[in-house]
Amino acid sequence: MFKLKSLPLFLLLTTITLSAFAQNTGKIAGKIIDQKTSETLIGATVGIEGSAKGAAANVDGRYILADLKPGKYVVIVKYIGYQSKSISDIEVKAGAVTNLDIALSEATTTALKEVVVRATYRQASVASLYAIQKNSVSISDGISSELIKKSPDRSTSDVLKRVSGTTIQDNKFVVVRGLSDRYNSASLDGTPLPSTEPNRKAFSFDIVPANLIENIVISKTATPDIAADFAGGNIQVLTKDIPDQNFVSLGAGYSYNTQSTFKNFQSGYRNTSDYFGFDGGARELVDNFPTTKQVIGPPRLTNQQNIQSINSLNNDFNIYNKKAFLGQSYQFTLGNVQEIGKNKNRFGTTIALTYRNAETTTPGLIRQYNNFDFKEDQYKFSTNVGALANFAYSFGNNKITLKNLYNRTFDDIFTYRTGTNNSNGANDNRFYAFDLTQKALFKTTLDGDHKLGASNAKIDWSLGYSNILNNQPDQRKINYVQPNAGGAYVASITNLGKENARFFSDLNENIYSGKVDFKLPVKLFNQTSNLKVGIASQYRKRDFNARFLGVIIKDGTSDIRERPIQTLFGPNAINSGAFELDEISAPNDNYNAHSYTNAAYAMLDNKLSEKLRVVYGVRVEKFDLKLNTLDPDQPQPRAELNNTDFLPSVNITYSLTTKANLRASYYRTLARPEFRELAPFSYYDYELLATQEGNSNLKRTAIDNADLRYEFYPSAGQIFSVSVFYKKFYNAIEPSIDDVNSSTTISYFNAKSAYVYGAEMEARKTLDFIDDAGFFKNSTLYANLALTKSRVQNPANPNLLEPSRSLVGQSPYVINAGFQHNAFNNALSLNILYNRLGKRIFYAGGSNFPSVYEAPRNVLDFQIGYKVLKNKGEIKLNGNDLFNQNYNFYYELDKNPKGGTGNTFKKYKPGSTYALTFSYNF
Template identity: 25%
Template sequence: MSKLPGFKSLLLISTAIAFPSISLAQETPPSDEPVAEAEENADLDQSQDAASDDAQDQVDVSVPGGGFDDGIVVRGRRSNPVRDTPQVVSVLSDEDIARTGEGDIAGALGRVTGLSVVGNGFVFVRGLGDRYSLALLNGSPLPSPEPLKRVVPLDLFPTSVIASSLVQKSYSVNFPGEFGGGVINLTTKAVPEETFVTIGGGIGWDSESTNELGYTYFGSSSDWTGFDNGNRDLPSALSSFLASGERISLGSVNTQALASELVNARDVLVQTVPHQQPNFSGSFSTGTAFDIGDARLGIIASAGYSNKLRTRDTIQQTAATADLSQTELDFRRVITDNRIVVNSLLGFGLEFGENQLRWTNVYIRDSLKQARIGIGTRETTSPTATLQQQDTAWFERQLIDTQIVAELRPMDDLRLDIRAGYANSQREAPNEFSFEYFRSNSATDPFGAFFINRLNNGQEGSASVSYSDLNEDLYSAGADLSYRFTPTITGTVGYAYSDTNRRTERRDFLFTAPSSLPTGVSLLRPDLLLQPSIIQGFNIALIDTNEANPVFDAALRNHAGYAQLQADITDDLSVNVGVRYETAKQSVTPVQVFNVPTASLAGTNLNNDYWLPAATITYKLGDDLQFRLNASKTIARPQFRELIFQTYFDPDSNRQFRGNPLLTDSELFNVEGRAEYYLGRDERISVTGFYKQIDNPIETFASFSDNTVVSSFANAPQAKLYGAELETQKYFNFDSDSPFWDNRRVVAIANYTYTKSNISVNADDPVAVFASASTNATDFFRDGEPLTGQSDHLINIQLGLEDTDTLSQQTLLFSYASDRVTARGASLQPDIIERPGIQLDFVMRQGVKIGGVEAELKLEARNLTGTKYQEFQESGDNRIFYNLYNVGRTFSASLSITF
């Protein structure tokens, strides 16, 4: 989309003002990037043809019930941790993460076979949606700092704090039963080999945002830190009203006094930024280790800060008819996001003998300051008029996570793992302001050429504000006991407990004015229109639009136990079998906050238990070839945000969502087969086929509410998914006498995933959607349509050149994802499709010396193809764009120095 600064300027309602797993954790000296030069050279040298069979790496895994497999020792040129595990896994080592050049673990995981990154760092496994992916940190539950999603946005985890990651796509009973697409287990760094201090910084350029026109509002003077200075605290009158239990609808509340305190220029006066600043970031990490008697204690700490600006010049449309021949909403909207992320990690590791204790503490704060201005039309209510919409918002998302893991070996053949954790997630969105101004364009209207806001509920303008607050506590604990009966037979039993409690509150208020409001007053910009003198002088009032369901409590308590047996039947045949029992109570309860209670039916009470078996057979055909076959039964529970009948705005997708309290659990049957051929150390070819049957899958659908598109959720009757994966990794050495080429080699990594899914819907299948008049599944789903979030084709290719003696890497990264459904269409309209397309990136890492100190320079170029973001509906020749904008190309440079 071409740059149109003039158009952006015209959007301003107010005066424009310029705004001044398998890890190498024990052998990795942490740095701003995950691999320091010393280890990089060691790893590269070790993988050369000259590497001896005595070469040995200690690989440490921290997963529940890892037994004796989480201390894998890899020996020799052909050993490979992916090969030595009993399940179908993908391993992303420090070296793999570094090669991608990604500053966060989400980007690096996006290069793993079958994984795709959607939105701001949400990693999906095999294209399956949000609810089918599970993230663990050191084997313990990892809640999302965005509580309105299940998938953890892994771009909040800088690679400096992650030693490695393990992606397991076949289910084994030591993992939680909510296992759909797979599990991602991140292992944090623990005991460093030597004391280190690393300082890093970076700067980035976005072709669509940097030095281009964008929007902002003042907010508070401390917004750049990611923390509000108190300016957005609830006004005293509103706070007293919320605590009083009174209802506005009963007429006893002085709403003018409330309304007079809500609006001010610093929160609603949108300002232009003629030349937006570049993106920038900084990081610091340090670690040390020392002996305490026979034990070794390690301490590692890291902190990071990033500040990014992104402006999207979007086209957003909806259709009024099933064949898309007529548009309902047709807007061009410019959105500027200022995202500030602050993160820190403090970890302690204690090693004594063959025992290890790990205490990990993570803090993440992800704040988003957003300003949106749009201009467009609404066909049904005002076909000849022009509408101008303005939105300002501030979203605070925060995660505090602490966990302790003890991996003990009381006897040579006995292993005991104990885990405990606590996490708190919060989301606060104070002052979500929305204004709509109306221009009639009528020659007979004396004000027809001007935008006015009569505050009459959208007929000729509107104004609203929302306040939301969410708090969630998660307690978890588990114990796993493994005993090696013989050198080839190991049994494991375990217990896991989790208790999650959430309270979510949202209060929505609409400003209304009497018909006597003078048109001259309606011309005022938002902060002047709703100043106290206007509110008092012209009897502007407030309506509470969410009195029915303003507050909910939600809870999920889960007890689980399992037994698992790992046995080598022969030298070539091994089996891993087990069964897991889970019982869980999940509830959503409306909270009575008014003195006169409401009669809400928007509650949920699920009480289910399951037996979940799993088995994997591995057969080795020679030294280099092996086959695996896995079958399992798993579940997927509805998330709280999918159950709570409360509207919320997702700034990532720029749309509203509302839960459905009538959702039920999904049950999955999974089968997977895999052939693996190992060419050499870290070199392999693998082929995988998989099949899943999902009963009652939860799908997203779109609907209209007050001329606004709202996405919600419903259980489809059944879905089937099948596909195949192909992966290869190979190194090529140069046979050259040239000093430049002698120590260099080419690395080629490629993976391809084909996935096909379809929903099965019969004419008489029922569906349960709260507050819907229809109970027919065919009104929400079409037989044969694919699951939401699933791409038929995923391709990732890495082609790089690297030096085996010094840190020097140049990598070209290609990725492709085919079309995928993001939501079912409203009112029998076609599904909403996203077209991710092709992306081409280039990353260079180069070791340099600055004043005799080793440093790493990294240069990145992203989205070189300039691929657009496209989300649309299509029927014949008719196409409606839900979201269309230029993503832009980004270029960044960073430097890290390790002392």
């Protein structure tokens, strides 16, 4: 009997067998689109001249001509109401797919005589690429899977920093047009992505592996058919579904970091399951652990209950030493496509598994801020596991797709910190932190695309479910102080506090979403236009629970306090009754929240003439949010929002020439408070040296946006564009800083006024104009530059050092540049990438200290790839951050921009990383 567990092996063997049989034939595949609008032409027929072999474009406009013997062919393309096209010189190779996207023009006459446009393979490819580039409805930028393959990027966050006007904070949070992550939104396969962070509104893009991406598009202007909760950009990530051919791909890679690999690596307790991204429960509280009420009393726990409870905790405080191993990455991808029945319906499967593990060190990190003068070493153990399973069935004028993604990250950081802290009066401190964070994302999306009748009307629908987990199972912090110079160090365990606590938290969020879009082609002004209407709904529910526990010593004069951390909580000390369990409890440590967003829109994509296209409409969004805590002394819900917003937009495109567009747009968008920004929960971040808490009185932000852009396409794949934009914020949400006391508090406020304006330039040009027969023929140079300025009013507090400032995270300039070269018939590829951004506010200023800036740094990456084994295998050598310049975060005293002695908030070097990978396609 066939068993389910045998299915992966069966699919693998089937795919390899089919691939072996297919090696003697090839395929032609691609998409058929309208030359003027890039709309897919469903049902267009494609045939081989002189042969009965043919195919029809499906609901995506895609077609496949399979089982073709190697050689050159002529393809004939036909569609009612459009000029037929004959394309010659199409070369088919054994075991390969020749990609041919085709753009058709509407017939200019109703005469019976058929008009056939003739073109070569290269001309047809150029024309279709032009059409896709020029006909975007909104101002947008993006990157395709082909460009991703040629870059050294391993995660989506790495990829995004290559897009014009886009930067990344903390290696994972996206900033678009100088606006931080909270002013951007993201979707994966058409449904919204939730915030993965417990203390900010942000999606951690480093959890989506780059090799699973089909393409990324960042819409910088709004149209009514996309969610309006953004100001900088709406980031749309699409993963792969139906492949053009069957394949199995295996890949493995190893990386070397100049300051980590093969050097001493310290860590706390390590479990085998950590290497697979799971704690395994060894750090979690046991099921029968005392409740908060039992711990804090009255009555408090008995001596025996204390001993039993403390022993149930993971009291392994040993610091383990080893040599950091090479970073590892492995991936397996399977693609399978089958034609079913005489109508050649297609069923496609894409399955991918990814694994990454790394041990990195940040030695000599400096923190000098407020009362602190610290130096620390950080050691980070990271595991990332991912799985993708996409299934699609295309039949007639219909397509059903089921896309599933699971990803899990496991980051375990050990920190050893020394130095002075003037607030505790110690001569020196020795601080230890064991901090594990586990994140998981599961996302499933069911889509349907259907053509209705002969009018090319189309209905699309989508149902989505997402689950986000963010878990800190046992963040442990212990500090030793030296009361007297040259004296002994003693553990600060006489009471619970920022330097002696164990933190346990769980965040669980579910998102349910659905939408329906209907598109109807209509004739207006003798031009084909499109009317589009739709509805969408989303429900989010979050539960967050936290406990601040700790073990304190009963006798503060005990010699136990002088024990090293490895034996501080040894069994003999615990069983002697020297300790008792304690807890810092607040009614806001736990909260739950939910929100509903219901939307409807109508828009018209209107061709007013051959040159003028106007897309206009309105979106209406109804938003309801409620957030509750367990505080009996406060009315519930603690936070509540109820808004209905009418959001108009208009995007105008004028074709100056066949190669140039002038675009203009106006649109209104929103930025809503995130659950965490509203929750009054307080959390001390030992890395920020500050307490973070929400503000339950926040309002939603409304933004008026205007854009103007000129774009010129000198030839296929090349572009020159210049854009300017302006954004006006009403009730902008920004961090507020209270640094009057020894411990800083970061919260949020609605700014009375804020604005952003700027300009962007992008250029991509092949260098064949220098020499069209030599080295430069296959070389491309590209660059993008963004210049941005912003201003926001701080709260009306006369004690603040800065009445106004730039928005947090906004860089005055961003530069991306690169050089690509292919040689030996594309067997060798070279890609060099450069990135630099201007100084930006990392941490807003308060009453005692001005804003902390992140200083500019130059980043240079490269990739060299070489195809081997008849182009089935590829070896890649990647280099990241070759300059290895300091990350320098500083504040300016007396207007000193250098960030000199005493002005450093944080400074460290990440090290350069070199990776060697090998992949093979069966």
